[in-house]
Amino acid sequence: MFKNYLKIAWRNIKRNKLHSFIHISGLAVAFSICILLFLVAYFHLNFDSFHENESLLFRTSRFEKNEQGPQISSQMPLPLAGALEAEIPDIETAIIINNGKPENISYGNKNLERLVARTNPDFFEVFSFPIIKGNKETALSDIHNIVLSESMAHNIFGNTDPIGKELKIGKSGEEQIYSVSAVVKDAPKNSSIRFDAVARIESLSGYQGYKNNWASNASNIFVKIAKNSNPATVENKLVPFVEKYYAEQLQQLKSHNSGVVDTRELLSINLTNIEDMHFSGEKSAPKKLVYAIMALGAFILLIACFNFVNLNMAQSFQRSRELGVRKTMGAFKGQLFLQLWGEAFMMYFFGFILGLGIAYQLLPTFSTQFGGGLDIAILFEPVFLAILFGVFVIVTLLAGGYPAIKMANFRLVQILKGNVSTKKPGALRNSLLIGQFAISSLLICISWIAGQQLDFLRQIPIGFEKEQVLSIPVGYQEDGRKVLARMRNELASEPNVVSVTGAGGNMGRGRDRMTSTSIVGIDYNQRQISAYSLLADFDYLKTLEIPIIQGRDFDPSFTTDAESAVVVTESFVKAMGESDPIGKYLDGEEGSQIIGVVPDFNAYAPSEKSLPIIIHLSNDEAINYIFLKVGSDNPQRTMERLKSTWEKVAPKSMFNASFLDENIQAWYEIESTMTTIFGIASGIAIFLSCLGLFAISMLVIELRTKEIGIRKVVGASINEIVSMISYHFLKLIAISLFIAMPLAWFAMENWMQNYEHRIEIGIFTFIGIGLLVIMIALVTVSFHSIKAALANPVKSLRTE
Structure with a gap:
């Protein structure tokens, strides 16, 4: 029986080629965009989660409230690490990580510019960067030991064993000699701690001047707390610590804030869990944007689901007699449901596979838009595949199941008469249309306003000459x-x-x-x-x-x-x-x-x-x-x-010159990416929504065929009939705009709070977007409206 269902489903798909093409292509586009956007979110939300003790690892940061307002910085002084270990019993280990600028590393005739992280000897005991050659316990036992990343070792030594080899690091005449003690696997792309090589902090140039200097803030300090400790408890213990080691600075801050008594309101050392580090700090990835990207993927998929339901329901009238005959021959509702849902499942499966292929092909380009980091291998990770499979099953059951249940419950007598329903479109159908256009309008508003903000930022006078000025990295x-x-x-x-x-x-x-x-x-x-x-x-x-x-x-x-x-x-x-x-x-x-x-x-x-x-x-x-x-x-x-x-x-040194006007454009990469992504998404959303509107307009006109014929017989003009049909949809579009625009205003007002320079969102922006959406909807509806208005009323009245 199941085999027969598949055969029938396949025949129906082939018979209705245009209908099937619209289904599968729409689903493929939606699935591909959804996969890519979910992949971006998955990548960012899993930052630094590979460390074994991630729940115990924290980065320190300093909060200070001075006359210029609140200041937060993760750059800390070197002596802080030793003081934290000595003063706070809950802190097991404090690790210094100093990532300066890339340094020249030479071996024989080879010269490379790479990032050398300077840190403590127990770095590899605290962080989960696997050593693949050498000994983890002794990798940084000597001040002049150096640990190379796997790719760095390969670039310098090829297939030769690097252990024991000597490297020179520094500019000509100022080199220090290091001995390679170990090779570590390359840090994952979603790691906040980046390095090409790791050396002892004592080898840092100028270390003797920095090691006891509390005013030199140039390093990150990470702490590992005890398993039975609470981060909030540790932060409470840091209050007297600040009062002891920052007494002079705290006194100055109190003199300018006479009404403030609480130390934490003026100066504090705070802890950020390593898994949250990617989303903390002024230059970090905005977590709200990641959630917005996830919501964007869900919205696109939701529109495709609405579209699928609408198109299936519109087509159900063409298959009513087929279903009636099957019921007459003894088919049960459950059997009809399985057959109809099976067809939906096949279309979703084809759309999903095609969407996965499109995502696979677009991933390198998409990754470049986000500054790199996305790897095709993530697509095939078990966790990510499980998420995709779960989304696929849920979407198929919900979007494919509803039309199947609805069609399986058609009444036999009405089916055989060719009159499945004489009711006007129900609340659910209208709600789907409103939901589609509300989401589409929301995305158009976001991309439009984000584009205006980007243009505004680019027009702000920067105060120096950027034209005809070249910048060359030394x-x-x-x-x-x-x-x-x-x-x-x-x-x-x-x-x-x-x-x-x-x-x-x-x-x-x-x-x-x-x-x-x-x-x-x-x-x-x-x-x-x-x-x-x-x-x-x-x-x-x-x-x-x-x-x-x-x-x-x-x-x-x-x-x-x-x-x-x-x-x-x-x-x-x-x-x-x-x-x-x-x-x-x-x-x-x-x-x-x-x-x-x-x-x-x-x-x-x-x-x-x-x-x-x-x-x-x-x-x-x-x-x-x-x-x-x-x-x-x-x-x-x-x-x-x-x-x-x-x-x-x-x-x-390579001649890598660029004009300053090119460099300035790189300031706006996040805003430009957001505008591009939401612009593409809004275009796809409005396209899919128009397909849904196309289906609903066809459904409504089929339900009102005799009514339109009677109106023409009693003298209604073509313009009156087109206006009557269009008015019904314009009401729904207007409702969707009233839902979308306040949400867009609220979302973009919150987003622009992050900018010192920002635009004012004017009413004319929403008026323009509203007119655009209405025009698109009218063009979509007009095809069926005009066709129905021009139809012969005699044929319309003989549809009984």
């Missing part, structure tokens, strides 16, 4: 200061190069994809000021065309400029509370002296918290980027000249 195999001096000499006579300068960090994100933030705390006349610290060189302001509004620029004729002079922004002056800051010293007379003031500009993305800026020179800090202001005449020739010059002055 890399870590060359000395940036020497490269800068050579570039200035080589290009001194080049007419198309206006100025050359260097900096510690990039503006925007260049082709090396690196970005770094340095925030310093300044105590000026009992005022706590947090500011971005930018390392620059002479002609920095000239190259970026940042004007001096008070004081002067850095000048090579002043020998002290490279040692103690700083240029600050207007907001820094405001935080100081000074009307004339020129000549004032920061941190006492032995500290830095302000020589100039510039307008505020965006050193980092406008979506991030805006802080004052201090620009300083240095004879010791590394220059990591070269900036060049070039003329607009013959840019191709200028680029070729710069490339040849670069190969001459920095032969070990």
Whole structure:
């Protein structure tokens, strides 16, 4: 019997090719989008979950409430780790992880730029990164031991055993020699702790100056608490700890917040479980966005289910006599249900397999949109496959089961008369249509408003010149200061190069994809000021065309400029509370002296918290980027000249130049991705919804065939009949818009609270979206409406 059901199902699918194509293609698109979006959510929600003791592992962070408002940072001082172990009995181990910038690693003639994490000897005892060669207990027993990742070891040594081999790490003339003691499996892509190699913290350059310096915040501190301990209890014990080790800073904060008594409201050390770390911090992945992506996948699938139900119910009238004959021949309701549900199951199965194939093909491109990390192998993980199978079964039972039950319960007499039902579409059918268009309208609103916010961010004046300014990463195999001096000499006579300068960090994100933030705390006349610290060189302001509004620029004729002079922004002056800051010293007379003031500009993305800026020179800090202001005449020739010059002055470093306007666009990757994803999803949603509307309009017109014929006989015009049919659907579309728009406003208002600069959502945005949705719906309905209005009323009245 089951075999016969399958044969009949297959014949019906082949007989109704257009109907089957709409079903299967719609389901395939919905399943593929749903799989890809669920895959993104699965990837992010499983961050750092591979550690054996994840429930006991926490990252520390510092909360501080100063005059500029609340500040949260996970960058902590080195001596904090030892103090936590000594003072808090519930903390079994405190691990330091210092991830600086990539370093040059050399072996023989090979030179690679890779990330070296500096940490404690028991790093591999606490974190679950499997050692595949060497001994976990002794891997970091010596200060000059180094553990390589599997891919790093292969890149350097190939198939040769790396254990015992010596590597040089550091710039030419400053290298340290390390002995390879172990090889560790590459960190999973959904790991917040990233490294290419691991070495002891004592090997960190400048370690002796940092190890007892509580003011130097440049490392992450992780703690492992005892099994019977509670994180809340540990945080309570950290209150007296803060009062002991941060007494001076706490006293300053209390002097500016006289009404605040509770230490936690001013300064605290907090714990974040390692599984939540991916979603904490200013630059972390927004968890709400991950949940929104999951909801988006569910919405698309839900629309496809509604569409399937509507199309099946619309087709049921064409199969009414077939079902009547089967009932007459003795078929039971259960048998009819199995047959009809079997057909639905086959269509869902074909749609699911096709959707899985489409997702497989699109995954690399989709992964690139999310910055990489998604692996095809995740599709075949048992847990993810179980989730997909569960979704498939539930969707098939719900969306395929309802039409099967409804059709199996048709009354025999009415079936044989060809009059299955004379009632108007029921509440459920209308609810499906309202739900479809409510979801579609919601997605259109979100993508539209997100696009407006993105355009707004891009139009915010950034305060410096981004056109015709090139940024070139120096890399870590060359000395940036020497490269800068050579570039200035080589290009001194080049007419198309206006100025050359260097900096510690990039503006925007260049082709090396690196970005770094340095925030310093300044105590000026009992005022706590947090500011971005930018390392620059002479002609920095000239190259970026940042004007001096008070004081002067850095000048090579002043020998002290490279040692103690700083240029600050207007907001820094405001935080100081000074009307004339020129000549004032920061941190006492032995500290830095302000020589100039510039307008505020965006050193980092406008979506991030805006802080004052201090620009300083240095004879010791590394220059990591070269900036060049070039003329607009013959840019191709200028680029070729710069490339040849670069190969001459920095032969070990790749010429990876980009214009600052390109770099600035990388600031908006999250917003751009969100706009793209929701835009595509809203397009798919409205397409699937229109298919559902197409099916319902066909169903409604079939139910009202005789009514339309009578209206034509008594004199109704074509326009009146089309308006009558369209009005019914417009009411439902209007209801869906009234549901979707308040939800969209609420969601986007909450989302934009994360931005210091944001748009105001106006009523005209919703009016425009509403008109667009109504026009799409009218075009969809008009096909059947006009066809019904033009039909011969005599044929309509003979449908009995």
